[in-house]
Amino acid sequence: MVVGGVFSEAAAADAVANHTDLIGVGRGTLIDPLFGKKILDGQGDTIVSQIIPEQVKKTAWTPGLFEAFTREDSLGLPALLGQESILSLYTGQFGEAATSLPTD
Secondary structure (H helix, E strand, C coil), X not given: CEECCCCCHHHHHHHHHHCCCCEECCHHHHHCCCHHHHHHCCCHHHCXXXXXXXXXXXXXXXXXXXXXXXXXXXXXXXXXXXXXXXXHHCCCCCCCCCCCCCCC
């Protein structure tokens, strides 16, 4: 199984043809929840590969994912392509993340 860097139909096809039998599309699906359906329907050329403010409305992210991906540090999650375009949407709803681990 291959995971990572799959944001288009071409990348998915290349991974299956040349590297693996199965791929995991995490961030690509977070950007475009219809990623797999679009490929099945022959509409792979309509996959959205970079997040933009208008696309956020179509993602159905949980409040926690919205919080993470609109922060500059992504709370440690790998950044989404185009993420800089949605940083202005950050609300601070859950407060600031701890910047260091507690010490004993």
